[in-house]
Amino acid sequence: MSTEEILVGAVAYDAKVVPIWDGIRAHFREEGVAMDFALFSNYERQVDELLAGHIDVAWNTPLAHVRVQKRTEGRSRSLGMRDSDRDFHAKVIVRKDAGISSLEGLAGKTLAVGSRDSTQARILPLHFLKEAGIDVTQVKQLAFDTDLGKHGDTGTSELDVLTALKDGRAQAGVVGDLIWVLEQAAGRIDTSVLEPLWTTPGFDHCMFDALPTLAEPKVQAFQRGLFAMKWENPKHRRILELEGLKEWLPAREAGYASLRAALDAIDYW
Amino acid sequence: MTDTPAAIAVDTGDLPLGGGLLAIVRPALDRLAHGGVLAVLSSSRAARDDLSTWCRIERHEHSCLTDENGRDRHLITRGALGVPRGVREHDVTLPQRVDPLTGRPRITSADVLAAAPFPARADRSTGLAPRGARVEPGGPEYPFALVERDRVAPPEVAQLFDQATSSQWDASRDIPWGDVRPLHPALEAAIGQVMTFLAENELSALYVPSRFIARIHPAYAEVAMFLATQMADEARHIDVFLKRARAAGGGLGVSSATSSRSLLSLFDPEDFTEASFLLSVLGEGTFLDLLRYVEEHAPDAATAEIARRTRVDEARHVHFGVAHVRHALSTDEALHRRLEDAVRRRAATLHDLASVPAPIHDALTVLAAGSDEPRAIARGHERYRALLDDMHEGRIKRLITAGFSPEQAQALSDLHTPNFM
Ligand SMILES: [Fe+2]
Numbered sequence: 001m002s003t004e005e006i007l008v009g010a011v012a013y014d015a016k017v018v019p020i021w022d023g024i025r026a027h028f029r030e031e032g033v034a035m036d037f038a039l040f041s042n043y044e045r046q047v048d049e050l051l052a053g054h055i056d057v058a059w060n061t062p063l064a065h066v067r068v069q070k071r072t073e074g075r076s077r078s079l080g081m082r083d084s085d086r087d088f089h090a091k092v093i094v095r096k097d098a099g100i101s102s103l104e105g106l107a108g109k110t111l112a113v114g115s116r117d118s119t120q121a122r123i124l125p126l127h128f129l130k131e132a133g134i135d136v137t138q139v140k141q142l143a144f145d146t147d148l149g150k151h152g153d154t155g156t157s158e159l160d161v162l163t164a165l166k167d168g169r170a171q172a173g174v175v176g177d178l179i180w181v182l183e184q185a186a187g188r189i190d191t192s193v194l195e196p197l198w199t200t201p202g203f204d205h206c207m208f209d210a211l212p213t214l215a216e217p218k219v220q221a222f223q224r225g226l227f228a229m230k231w232e233n234p235k236h237r238r239i240l241e242l243e244g245l246k247e248w249l250p251a252r253e254a255g256y257a258s259l260r261a262a263l264d265a266i267d268y269w
Numbered sequence: 270m271t272d273t274p275a276a277i278a279v280d281t282g283d284l285p286l287g288g289g290l291l292a293i294v295r296p297a298l299d300r301l302a303h304g305g306v307l308a309v310l311s312s313s314r315a316a317r318d319d320l321s322t323w324c325r326i327e328r329h330e331h332s333c334l335t336d337e338n339g340r341d342r343h344l345i346t347r348g349a350l351g352v353p354r355g356v357r358e359h360d361v362t363l364p365q366r367v368d369p370l371t372g373r374p375r376i377t378s379a380d381v382l383a384a385a386p387f388p389a390r391a392d393r394s395t396g397l398a399p400r401g402a403r404v405e406p407g408g409p410e411y412p413f414a415l416v417e418r419d420r421v422a423p424p425e426v427a428q429l430f431d432q433a434t435s436s437q438w439d440a441s442r443d444i445p446w447g448d449v450r451p452l453h454p455a456l457e458a459a460i461g462q463v464m465t466f467l468a469e470n471e472l473s474a475l476y477v478p479s480r481f482i483a484r485i486h487p488a489y490a491e492v493a494m495f496l497a498t499q500m501a502d503e504a505r506h507i508d509v510f511l512k513r514a515r516a517a518g519g520g521l522g523v524s525s526a527t528s529s530r531s532l533l534s535l536f537d538p539e540d541f542t543e544a545s546f547l548l549s550v551l552g553e554g555t556f557l558d559l560l561r562y563v564e565e566h567a568p569d570a571a572t573a574e575i576a577r578r579t580r581v582d583e584a585r586h587v588h589f590g591v592a593h594v595r596h597a598l599s600t601d602e603a604l605h606r607r608l609e610d611a612v613r614r615r616a617a618t619l620h621d622l623a624s625v626p627a628p629i630h631d632a633l634t635v636l637a638a639g640s641d642e643p644r645a646i647a648r649g650h651e652r653y654r655a656l657l658d659d660m661h662e663g664r665i666k667r668l669i670t671a672g673f674s675p676e677q678a679q680a681l682s683d684l685h686t687p688n689f690m
């Protein structure tokens with residue numbers, strides 16, 4: 001690996017990942033930061049390659065992030081996150097005609113859930129339901145295990161959940177609050193049919209991870225390039241819109257404890 | 270005075286976020302500057318968390334209190350991102366003027382321009398936003414080249430646009446075509462030749478402005494809109510001239526290489542003012558005298574009406590060209606020299622074009638003669654020579670109106686193409 005160029009790994013969860021990273025690379029070069037990217041087809045491979053030292057930085061889902069931290073015994077470095085990665089929630093959405101007025105009412109009903117590696121559409125909502133005292137074995141799960149390896153990035157399984165709710169194949173479903181609100185804001189939710197029942201506690205989402213051995217100048221160059229992207233700059237804005245953020249923010253670690261607890265409980269490390 | 274309040278309160282009833290709440294919240298936020306506070310009174314249980322998530326996505330600060338009646342009071346502090354630039358238009362109510370012909374109220378483009386004047390400079394990053402709109406930052410830059418008022422937008426343009434739109438006519442219906450009768454073959458052939466020449470020149474007047482429309486910043490949209498009416502006029506002129514050529518068996522005449530070379534050189538200027546000067550002030554200006562000549566010697570009412578109507582339109586095109594050049598000259602000392610150079614460059618590329626193309630020279634002579642009888646032709650020849658003098662004098666007058674000295678005007682007129690346009 002080049003001693004100067006920073007090699008960033010990202011998962012190609014969508015065709016738009018190529019223009020996103022082409023754009024970020026062009027921006028980094030304008031900032032005088034030599035950066036290139038490598039695309040992986042799934043997060044498990046990306047984490048392995050980071051740990052093997054084949055890439056400098058990995059743009060990771062929360063699941064990949066906590067796995068990197070565990071496998072580096074907490075010594076990995078977190079370099080930054082999106083504004084939209086902070087204070088994420090999951091929602092339990094119900095059909096209004098299902099007669100579910102509390103979490104206890106889920107018993108015996110069909111609950112649509114997203115991919116088993118999706119933090120917001122499966123792992124954490126089920127974890128928080130258990131924490132709230134709900135026996136999820138009493139709930140019939142209708143699972144949409146689409147795009148495995150992408151950790152829910154595509155959002156496909158969340159849209160599958162909403163479609164199943166709309167069609168009446170499920171009386172309840174879990175999705176991230178981001179998709180729930182964005183779909184509503186775009187006018188694609190019939191609020192006479194669906195309503196939110198419950199909101200989980202908050203948790204944080206994606207993170208740029210690096211090995212503890214990454215040279216300090218590279219860390220600083222990467223963060224300088226990242227934080228120089230501005231929403232008001234037309235070239236940057238295109239990329240930020242595609243990547244789903246308005247501003248890159250410094251890393252914070254407080255928002256991943258619930259995910260670690262969930263992974264312990266279901267043994268999904 | 271601004272219309273940016275510090276705080277607004279709205280009541281969204283029991284609307285959920287995806288059921289219409291945003292249609293109240295977003296326009297209200299739009300009236301606030303960064304830091305302004307919106308209070309949203311809501312009895313929607315679903316909106317409690319959803320509005321908070323939406324604010325997180327949009328980067329507004331959000332807090333929510335529940336009052337004693339169980340209703341939520343959301344407080345949203347507008348974030349810094351995506352706040353449109355500029356001040357919202359206020360106190361703009363366009364006057365309604367009674368049309369003297371119909372007695373009905375009119376709203377004119379001149380009044381629109383008075384209410385929302387041209388900026389001295391336009392910003393490429395406002396894209397196609399209409400003048401007066403607030404523009405959200407972060408949009409792309411458009412490749413508009415014409416971004417200075419004094420180079421592109423004379424103050425008269427809105428009035429000329431109003432005139433143009435109310436003066437449109439129909440080449441199928443508004444010409445007394447029933448009056449066309451077969452003429453003496455020599456005269457009919459001359460008519461066909463004159464119409465061919467006119468149509469060929471009109472095509473240049475259709476194409477040349479089209480090259481500049483997409484370069485004009487929308488802050489000066491009235492200029493692009495006026496040019497669009499000019500192009501519609503030229504389209505009608507082309508149509509009506511070709512109809513007349515074929516209306517009574519004359520058919521089309523010859524397109525001469527001289528005309529073709531002269532017209533091609535109108536496509537050379539890359540500068541809008543230079544192109545407008547060559548085409549409208551000098552070329553279309555000269556055509557005013559030509560069309561008056563055709564009207565005067567028209568052998569039938571249809572031909573006379575065609576020449577009259579097209580001349581009225583051309584006078585508007587010339588008016589715009591003269592206004593444009595006069596306005597630009599009054600703000601840019603060096604422009605006199607550049608426009609002179611443009612005329613000289615064009616003359617140099619056409620230096621071997623010593624005289625009017627023979628087919629149009631002859632056709633105009635026969636037209637004025639009314640026949641090919643020798644004594645009539647002698648008269649027609651006299652009239653033709655007088656036309657050339659009229660054209661020269663007319664050009665000098667228009668050049669002086671545009672802002673040139675009599676000496677400059679004399680020299681520029683002498684250098685003008687013998688092709689008239
Ligand atoms: Fe014309």
Ligand SMILES: [Fe+2]
Nearest residue numbers: 474553583586
């Ligand atoms: Fe014209």
